[in-house]
Amino acid sequence: MMVYPAFAAEYDQIVSTSDETLDVGIYTIPEIPNTSEPTKLKISFLKPGTDRIQEHIDYRLTVTKDGDYIFGPIRLTHTSPGYVTIPVQFSENGLHEIDIKVEGILFSPIPPEMASLTMNIGQEESSIPEWIKNNAGWWADGQIDDGSFVSGLQWLISNGIMILTQETA
Numbered sequence: 352m353m354v355y356p357a358f359a360a361e362y363d364q365i366v367s368t369s370d371e372t373l374d375v376g377i378y379t380i381p382e383i384p385n386t387s388e389p390t391k392l393k394i395s396f397l398k399p400g401t402d403r404i405q406e407h408i409d410y411r412l413t414v415t416k417d418g419d420y421i422f423g424p425i426r427l428t429h430t431s432p433g434y435v436t437i438p439v440q441f442s443e444n445g446l447h448e449i450d451i452k453v454e455g456i457l458f459s460p461i462p463p464e465m466a467s468l469t470m471n472i473g474q475e476e477s478s479i480p481e482w483i484k485n486n487a488g489w490w491a492d493g494q495i496d497d498g499s500f501v502s503g504l505q506w507l508i509s510n511g512i513m514i515l516t517q518e519t520a
Contacts, residue, residue, distance in 0.1 A: 446472075
């Protein structure tokens, strides 16, 4: 699975499905999900490596924490416009996994492909995001190319998580 930094500022995360047929982008309202109000998961199905929406997707969705279902599993569902908003009430802070199984594109069934995202509820991400840690490991193991790793670093810089300074001697 390849993890990409957001192409548009609106996505918190973008991941590829297991066979890389689609990318799945997600962002939330509120921006920092919490347990005191419902969170809207804004999910978009994207043409791979782009920010263009792929229409007519059949999918299933679950949200789990420590292997326990928090939301779903939902039955096979179709989205004509290629994006969906799903309200979820989180009852606990901490890491939650969002699994999206894609089973059809443009009214044609495909072998199921999974996209998994991790969301930290109730805590602002103030350190390095988990996806860049994964990218670093994959890059070190030769599983992703230099360009993919550098684009992740550029995202950290453009979002103020990593700041470059020039020291003078």
